[in-house]
Amino acid sequence: MSRYIPANIKKQLLQETQFRCASCLQSIEFLTDNSFYSFDEKAHIESYSETKDNSYENLITLCPTCHTKYDKHPDKEASQTKLKSLKKHWIVASGNYSKLEIDCLMSIYKDDNFTWVKLEKFTNASNGKTLEARSFSVPQRQSYLFRNLIKNELVTVIKQKGAFGDGNLTLGPSLPAEDTLVFILSEKGKIFCSKF
Numbered sequence: 061m062s063r064y065i066p067a068n069i070k071k072q073l074l075q076e077t078q079f080r081c082a083s084c085l086q087s088i089e090f091l092t093d094n095s096f097y098s099f100d101e102k103a104h105i106e107s108y109s110e111t112k113d114n115s116y117e118n119l120i121t122l123c124p125t126c127h128t129k130y131d132k133h134p135d136k137e138a139s140q141t142k143l144k145s146l147k148k149h150w151i152v153a154s155g156n157y158s159k160l161e162i163d164c165l166m167s168i169y170k171d172d173n174f175t176w177v178k179l180e181k182f183t184n185a186s187n188g189k190t191l192e193a194r195s196f197s198v199p200q201r202q203s204y205l206f207r208n209l210i211k212n213e214l215v216t217v218i219k220q221k222g223a224f225g226d227g228n229l230t231l232g233p234s235l236p237a238e239d240t241l242v243f244i245l246s247e248k249g250k251i252f253c254s255k256f
């Protein structure tokens with residue numbers, strides 16, 4: 061492992077804050093596509109020496125002044141808490157995830173009383189093993205609301221055939237039965253949530 065941060069992650073981080081410092085919003089200057097990286101700094105939210113974590117979730121764009129301010133802060137924990145809340149703000153503000161996606165994801169991660177979340181048992185069809193996991197379900201047609209969680213594999217999606225609607229409702233027109241998608245946290249999703 062090295063401190064080297066892949067170019068695609070650097071690009072994602074700069075886009076996240078629209079080429080600004082995540083804390084003071086000062087523009088990160090750049091001259092050409094090839095040289096702008098030298099003008100900004102990437103701060104680790106959980107220190108690199110302890111975690112060796114160079115993932116997008118553990119990095120944030122800061123200007124040199126703010127980077128020094130957070131690094132040299134006398135209260136290390138307060139500094140890290142502030143960086144985590146900045147990161148959460150930018151993850152949503154950048155459009156990488158919607159607020160709904162982050163709220164639902166955090167609800168299955170944390171043991172709170174979000175009414176959508178249920179503790180359910182699942183059986184793996186290939187090996188017959190049972191898994192108990194917190195989950196939430198949506199009709200398949202609503203899966204687009206969670207497309208970023210699905211695309212980035214923060215959730216594992218379990219499909220249940222025709223569980224939503226039974227074609228036999230007494231109010232309104234009959235609805236055809238619709239497949240249900242059940243979301244549980246993937247390993248990647250657990251790591252993502254542990255950053256906040």
Ligand SMILES: [Zn+2]
Pocket residue numbers: 081082083084085086122123124125126127
């Ligand atoms: Zn700054």
